[in-house]
Amino acid sequence: MNVFERFQTLFVMAGIAVGLGAAQVSGVPALADRLIFPFLMVMLFASFAGIPLEGLRRAFGNRRVVGSSLAVNFVWNPLLAVALGAVFLADRPALWVGLLMLLVTPCTDWYLVFTDLANGDVPLATSLLPYNLVLQLVLLPVYLYAFAGTLVDLRLRILLEGIALVLVVPLVLAAVARYGLTALRGRRWLTDVFLPKLGPVQIVFLALAVAAMFASQGRLVLERPDVLVLLAAPLLAFYAVNFSLGLAIGRLLDFSYREVACFNCTVLSRNSPTALAIAVVAFPHEPLIALALVIGPLLELPLLSVVANLLRRIEARGWDRLDRAPG
Numbered sequence: 001m002n003v004f005e006r007f008q009t010l011f012v013m014a015g016i017a018v019g020l021g022a023a024q025v026s027g028v029p030a031l032a033d034r035l036i037f038p039f040l041m042v043m044l045f046a047s048f049a050g051i052p053l054e055g056l057r058r059a060f061g062n063r064r065v066v067g068s069s070l071a072v073n074f075v076w077n078p079l080l081a082v083a084l085g086a087v088f089l090a091d092r093p094a095l096w097v098g099l100l101m102l103l104v105t106p107c108t109d110w111y112l113v114f115t116d117l118a119n120g121d122v123p124l125a126t127s128l129l130p131y132n133l134v135l136q137l138v139l140l141p142v143y144l145y146a147f148a149g150t151l152v153d154l155r156l157r158i159l160l161e162g163i164a165l166v167l168v169v170p171l172v173l174a175a176v177a178r179y180g181l182t183a184l185r186g187r188r189w190l191t192d193v194f195l196p197k198l199g200p201v202q203i204v205f206l207a208l209a210v211a212a213m214f215a216s217q218g219r220l221v222l223e224r225p226d227v228l229v230l231l232a233a234p235l236l237a238f239y240a241v242n243f244s245l246g247l248a249i250g251r252l253l254d255f256s257y258r259e260v261a262c263f264n265c266t267v268l269s270r271n272s273p274t275a276l277a278i279a280v281v282a283f284p285h286e287p288l289i290a291l292a293l294v295i296g297p298l299l300e301l302p303l304l305s306v307v308a309n310l311l312r313r314i315e316a317r318g319w320d321r322l323d324r325a326p327g
Contacts, residue, residue, distance in 0.1 A: 023218020098292025
C-alpha cells in the first residue's frame with residue numbers, strides 16, 4: 001500500500017476536522033454544499049476505472065466461493081441490515097437508512113487490500129469486483145424502496161435519477177477511459193502506470209468530499225456527537241455475525257484458507273463512498289443519512305484490520321491442515 005492507502009483513515013479524519021473548522025466561517029457552508037457532488041464524482045471515476053468489467057465471465061471459475069459471496073452480500077446482508085436497524089436504531093430512522101445503505105453495498109476496491117493483507121486469493125477477489133458493482137447498482141433502489149420507504153421520504157424517481165447520475169455516468173466514463181487508454185498506450189501502461197495513480201486520487205477526493213460534507217453540515221454534526229456511538233453497536237454486530245458466518249460457510253463448503261480469507265473480506269467490506277454519493281443526491285433533506293455514511297469508514301477500516309489479523313492467526317493455526325484431518 002502507498003502512503004495514501006496506509007493512512008486513509010487519517011486523511012478522512014483530517015477532512016472531518018478541516019470541514020468542521022471551515023463550517024464556522026461565514027459563507028463556507030453554502031459553497032461546500034455545492035462542492036460535495038463534484039468531489040464524489042471524481043472519486044467514483046477513479047474507483048470505477050480500476051474495475052475490470054471484462055472479467056465478469058472469469059469469476060464463475062470458482063462457483064462455490066462466488067455463489068456464496070453473492071448470496072451473502074445481496075440476500076443475507078440486506079436482511080441483516082434491516083434486523084440490526086430494528087434492534088439498535090428503531091427510533092432514529094435516518095440513521096437506520098444510512099446503516100442500510102452502508103450494509104447493502106459491498107466494496108469494489110478496498111477489500112482487495114485486506115484480502116492481500118490476510119493472504120487471501122486476490123485474483124479470485126478481483127474477479128468478484130464487476131459483479132459487486134453491477135448488482136448493487138441494480139438492487140440498491142430495490143432495497144431502499146422495500147425497506148426504507150416507510151422510514152424516510154423516498155421519491156423513487158429522484159432515487160433512480162440519482163443512481164443513474166452518480167453510478168452510471170462515472171462508470172461509463174471509466175469504461176471509456178480504460179478502453180481508450182488501452183488502445184492508445186497498451187494494457188501494460190494502463191495497469192502499471194495509469195491505474196496506480198488513481199488510488200491516491202480516489203482517497204484525496206474522498207477526503208475532500210468528507211471535508212465539504214462536514215463544512216456544509218457542521219452545525220448538525222456538532223449537535224449530534226452521539227452518531228458515532230449509535231452506529232458502533234450495529235456495525236460491531238454486523239462484523240461479528242458475518243465473520244462467524246464466513247468461517248462456518250468456509251468449513252461447510254470446504255474452502256481452502258485463501259478462499260475463506262477472500263470470502264470473509266468480500267462479505268465484510270462495504271462501499272461507503274458510493275452509498276454516500278447516492279445519499280447526497282437522493283436524500284438532500286436528510287443529512288443524517290449522509291453523516292452515517294461518512295462516519296461508517298471510521299469504524300470499518302479498523303475493524304477490517306482486526307479481521308485481517310484474525311484470519312492470519314487462523315492461517316497460522318492451520319486451516320487447511322484441519323480440513324485434511326481425519327474425523
